[in-house]
Amino acid sequence: MITAKVKTNLQLVGEITELFKEFVRCLYTRPFYLGRIYEQIVHLGIGSLPITLVIGTVTGMVMTLQFGYGLEKFGGTLYVPAIVSLSLLRELAPLFTSLLIAGRIGSGISAEIGAMNVSQQIDAIRALGTSPVRVLVVPRILAAVVSLPLLGVLSGFMGICGGLIIAYTEFSMPVGFYVNKVLSTIGLMDIVGLMIKCAFFALIISLLACYRGLKTTDGTRGVGNATIWVTVTSSIIILISDFFLSKILLLLFG
Amino acid sequence: METLLEIKNLSKSFDDKPVHSGVTFNLYKGETIGLLGNSGTGKSVLLRSLIGLEEIDGGEIYYRKQKVNGLKEEDLFKIRTKVSYSFQNGALFDSVSVYENVAYPLFEHTKMKEAEVDAKVMEILTLVNMAESKDLMPSDLSGGMQKRVGLARSMALNPEVLLYDEPTAGLDPVNVELVLNFMKEFKKQGFSGIFVTHDIPAAKKICDRLLILKDGKIYFDGSVDQFEKSDDPFIKNFSNSN
Numbered sequence: 001m002i003t004a005k006v007k008t009n010l011q012l013v014g015e016i017t018e019l020f021k022e023f024v025r026c027l028y029t030r031p032f033y034l035g036r037i038y039e040q041i042v043h044l045g046i047g048s049l050p051i052t053l054v055i056g057t058v059t060g061m062v063m064t065l066q067f068g069y070g071l072e073k074f075g076g077t078l079y080v081p082a083i084v085s086l087s088l089l090r091e092l093a094p095l096f097t098s099l100l101i102a103g104r105i106g107s108g109i110s111a112e113i114g115a116m117n118v119s120q121q122i123d124a125i126r127a128l129g130t131s132p133v134r135v136l137v138v139p140r141i142l143a144a145v146v147s148l149p150l151l152g153v154l155s156g157f158m159g160i161c162g163g164l165i166i167a168y169t170e171f172s173m174p175v176g177f178y179v180n181k182v183l184s185t186i187g188l189m190d191i192v193g194l195m196i197k198c199a200f201f202a203l204i205i206s207l208l209a210c211y212r213g214l215k216t217t218d219g220t221r222g223v224g225n226a227t228i229w230v231t232v233t234s235s236i237i238i239l240i241s242d243f244f245l246s247k248i249l250l251l252l253f254g
Numbered sequence: 255m256e257t258l259l260e261i262k263n264l265s266k267s268f269d270d271k272p273v274h275s276g277v278t279f280n281l282y283k284g285e286t287i288g289l290l291g292n293s294g295t296g297k298s299v300l301l302r303s304l305i306g307l308e309e310i311d312g313g314e315i316y317y318r319k320q321k322v323n324g325l326k327e328e329d330l331f332k333i334r335t336k337v338s339y340s341f342q343n344g345a346l347f348d349s350v351s352v353y354e355n356v357a358y359p360l361f362e363h364t365k366m367k368e369a370e371v372d373a374k375v376m377e378i379l380t381l382v383n384m385a386e387s388k389d390l391m392p393s394d395l396s397g398g399m400q401k402r403v404g405l406a407r408s409m410a411l412n413p414e415v416l417l418y419d420e421p422t423a424g425l426d427p428v429n430v431e432l433v434l435n436f437m438k439e440f441k442k443q444g445f446s447g448i449f450v451t452h453d454i455p456a457a458k459k460i461c462d463r464l465l466i467l468k469d470g471k472i473y474f475d476g477s478v479d480q481f482e483k484s485d486d487p488f489i490k491n492f493s494n495s496n
Contacts (some may be wrong), residue, residue, distance in 0.1 A: 031362075116347075116348075119343070119345065119348070120341055120343065120345035121345055121346075121347055121348065123302075123307055123341070123345060124341060124345040124346075124347070124407075126307060126327070126334070127305060127307060127334055127338070127339040127341075127408075128334065128335075128338075128358065128359045128362065128407070128408075129330075129331040129332065129334040129335045129359070129362065129363060129411075130331065130359075130362050131327065131328065131331075
């Protein structure tokens with residue numbers, strides 16, 4: 001029983017690795033589908049703007065509120081801009097954005113490709129002498145890897161803006177002071193780190209979603225199961241890998 | 255006669271359940287074969303195996319002396335432009351229009367200009383009587399219309415062999431006639447085909463030769479005339495029950 005489970009999981013890892021290898025191979029061999037990549041960036045990236053704006057702003061507002069009242073007891077309200085901006089850029093913006101995107105685009109990709117699979121459209125792509133990896137997987141992964149870091153930066157920026165609103169209204173902190181403190185705290189490497197994290201998480205989400213979509217069986221029920229699997233699995237992997245990525249980025253950038 | 259497809263001793267099983275165990279036959283240039291058999295005998299699986307959509311367990315498949323089984327996916331692409339597959343349900347791309355479905359293989363495999371693609375798409379759609387529906391989405395089409403568009407798409411690249419997976423199943427008599435006329439037209443132009451069907455009268459009309467798949471093997475391989483005159487109890491029963 002345990003041996004069978006281990007074997008199944010090893011097979012799963014092997015198949016995902018194979019798909020990743022095929023994805024990499026398609027990156028440097030013709031044909032390229034630039035139009036499809038652009039289409040996916042618009043669909044996945046621009047389509048995720050509203051949710052990113054809301055999540056970023058609200059996260060910054062809540063953090064400022066909590067830290068503000070927490071630190072007020074020790075006379076540390078002045079440190080709120082630094083703490084909020086740093087924790088947003090290094091941790092919360094990439095993590096929250098990626099988790100939400102895992103739900104939004106991860107499930108979307110797996111449902112779309114899964115539905116195509118159960119209705120034989122993937123077979124049709126193959127039967128017409130083209131590669132589903134090239135036509136479907138590459139544009140989606142590239143679009144996610146390009147879009148998510150930019151969404152992460154936007155989320156971080158909106159969080160800092162949300163923090164500014166609360167710092168000003170709740171704690172009467174001058175706008176100039178807040179902005180000054182933020183700018184003197186964050187560095188370019190914090191933004192680079194955020195983008196690296198988001199790009200890595202985007203790769204995880206889109207790769208798992210495409211893999212599961214291509215492996216979907218059992219009709220509409222299978223499509224539903226695929227979306228659940230992608231959302232849960234990619235969220236868990238994001239949370240676990242976030243720790244290791246944070247450690248590595250701290251070692252590299254301090 | 256020139257051999258296009260050569261199937262030698264093909265075997266295939268799913269989870270230790272054998273589907274094919276030693277299927278052998280040839281497809282010659284210009285002929286259309288009817289592949290018959292009861293439900294669950296693996297007719298569609300056999301058709302899919304011919305272009306590598308299904309991996310086989312044993313035996314050999316050749317297209318013009320080139321071994322098909324064992325080829326890498328990318329190496330199969332060229333063969334699939336020559337041996338085309340028409341899916342039972344059409345398998346149309348549901349997020350694009352009828353026109354884009356038929357144009358897809360032309361944009362992928364030819365260097366045709368947009369005007370040439372347009373002319374070719376309209377020519378094929380006219381042949382299957384779907385020209386007026388070119389801007390519709392697959393979800394707006396009936397089952398019969400979807401099949402016809404699927405057929406049109408599968409012949410866009412002028413393949414040498416067309417594999418028809420139950421193209422007349424579930425269609426009303428008018429649509430059956432339309433599809434059969436299309437197949438006749440294709441045959442008249444000298445192309446070859448394998449026609450998987452339960453519709454024996456249709457197979458008799460179109461095919462030069464009939465094969466019956468039974469117990470994982472080709473049970474019968476002969477002309478329509480031989481099929482009709484056969485004294486074999488199974489064939490007689492099969493013919494009458496269908």
